Amino acid sequence: MTRSTQALRLVIALLAVAFLSLGLVACDQTRADVPTQGPRDLARVAPEAVGMSSDRLARLDDAMQGLVDDGLLAGITTMISRHGKITHFGTFGHRDIEAGSEMSEDVIFRIYSMTKPITGVALMILYEEGKFRLSDPVHRYIPEFEGLVVAREDGPNGQPITEPADHPMTIRELMAHTAGLSYGIFSDTQVDAMYREAGVIVDPDQTLKGMIEALSEIPLLYQPGSRWHYSVAVDVQGYLVEVLSGQPFDEFLNERLFGPLGMNDTAFYVSEDKADRFAQVYTHDEDGNLMAQEGFGGRRSYLDPPAHLSGGGGLVSTTMDYMRFSQMLLNGGELDGVRVLAPSTVRLMHLNHLPRELKEMSPGTGFGLDFAVVLDPVAADGISKGEYYWGGAAGTWFWIDPKEDLVFVGMIQHFGPRRPDVRSLSRRLTYQAILE
Numbered sequence: 001m002t003r004s005t006q007a008l009r010l011v012i013a014l015l016a017v018a019f020l021s022l023g024l025v026a027c028d029q030t031r032a033d034v035p036t037q038g039p040r041d042l043a044r045v046a047p048e049a050v051g052m053s054s055d056r057l058a059r060l061d062d063a064m065q066g067l068v069d070d071g072l073l074a075g076i077t078t079m080i081s082r083h084g085k086i087t088h089f090g091t092f093g094h095r096d097i098e099a100g101s102e103m104s105e106d107v108i109f110r111i112y113s114m115t116k117p118i119t120g121v122a123l124m125i126l127y128e129e130g131k132f133r134l135s136d137p138v139h140r141y142i143p144e145f146e147g148l149v150v151a152r153e154d155g156p157n158g159q160p161i162t163e164p165a166d167h168p169m170t171i172r173e174l175m176a177h178t179a180g181l182s183y184g185i186f187s188d189t190q191v192d193a194m195y196r197e198a199g200v201i202v203d204p205d206q207t208l209k210g211m212i213e214a215l216s217e218i219p220l221l222y223q224p225g226s227r228w229h230y231s232v233a234v235d236v237q238g239y240l241v242e243v244l245s246g247q248p249f250d251e252f253l254n255e256r257l258f259g260p261l262g263m264n265d266t267a268f269y270v271s272e273d274k275a276d277r278f279a280q281v282y283t284h285d286e287d288g289n290l291m292a293q294e295g296f297g298g299r300r301s302y303l304d305p306p307a308h309l310s311g312g313g314g315l316v317s318t319t320m321d322y323m324r325f326s327q328m329l330l331n332g333g334e335l336d337g338v339r340v341l342a343p344s345t346v347r348l349m350h351l352n353h354l355p356r357e358l359k360e361m362s363p364g365t366g367f368g369l370d371f372a373v374v375l376d377p378v379a380a381d382g383i384s385k386g387e388y389y390w391g392g393a394a395g396t397w398f399w400i401d402p403k404e405d406l407v408f409v410g411m412i413q414h415f416g417p418r419r420p421d422v423r424s425l426s427r428r429l430t431y432q433a434i435l436e
């Protein structure tokens with residue numbers, strides 16, 4: 001080996017050591033720059049403690065207050081957690097304009113379809129106990145659903161022409177809204193007319209068992225697995241929880257979810273001692289003025305226990321209660337030392353469960369087990385791939401973003417076409433406040 005070769009190797013070795021040292025310093029510096037994350041316990045912290053800007057979050061406050069000041073919404077709450085800490089909790093406007101009651105952090109809201117993810121978690125608790133497989137046919141546990149037929153086309157006298165189902169609906173299809181069911185209120189087919197005639201979910205006195213019996217006499221709207229269609233499937237899941245657990249649905253939720261998670265204001269009705277915290281629902285009159293009006297024709301009283309324990313839309317809750325539920329999911333199934341689900345089960349719930357030939361519920365968006373899931377943020381007009389979310393009929397909304405380690409919960413009570421797009425606005429103003 002020549003002296004020049006030896007010298008070259010020595011230089012290379014010295015350079016390698018130098019680069020390695022630089023890399024270690026850089027790694028140490030990177031670790032030092034990452035804020036130490038304490039317990040994911042929803043303690044309240046300054047936005048800067050979790051990489052957000054107070055000044056930029058003020059834009060969210062200003063925008064929400066502006067919607068109230070302009071008479072577009074009566075009242076709003078918005079709440080953000082990041083890295084397991086609450087960094088924002090805003091209240092705007094009124095709980096009840098006529099009563100002069102201002103919005104407060106403990107107001108109780110009708111969350112309608114934000115009930116659905118809660119029902120999905122309840123069912124997956126039983127999944128973890130080995131009570132069923134997602135590929136199981138629903139009729140294995142609900143015999144009334146065996147041999148259901150499918151509406152092929154409209155027929156005479158309001159009765160569709162039917163054909164056999166090409167396979168029995170599965171629990172996975174039930175949880176992904178691909179089971180062949182409908183709602184009776186969001187589309188207008190002969191099948192939907194049969195739902196309405198049978199009182200499916202629109203009859204406040206119909207029990208879950210009565211709903212199942214009614215559905216068993218109505219054809220499916222489409223072949224299971226062939227399309228995504230919003231439906232009463234989650235109400236059926238609530239009945240399935242009863243069958244698999246041997247408990248009434250509300251008792252199961254109280255024992256396995258609400259009690260352990262400290263969701264003390266979440267229930268199927270508002271008890272008398274909490275009635276003064278219950279938000280009024282609003283719409284706009286013909287002149288664009290806010291007007292108190294119960295949604296869906298006021299067909300149920302929320303001040304009395306209902307006969308129909310609707311897993312698809314029957315719960316009331318508070319902003320904090322729903323944040324506790326959502327943070328449990330973002331934590332991988334655990335909150336404050338209480339484990340509800342395993343991390344693998346939570347991940348399973350927000351995978352895309354739509355059939356390969358369907359792939360998407362809407363552009364860039366798939367559907368998991370009772371959640372919508374962002375597959376392509378560009379196509380979905382979103383921010384983060386893997387975000388999962390849903391909303392309620394009176395305008396409540398939430399999303400969980402594992403990438404940014406963030407939960408957002410927003411609550412309003414408003415029906416009608418003049419309701420502003422507060423969901424999109426809040427999303428833009430939340431993400432522009434994240435600086436780290």
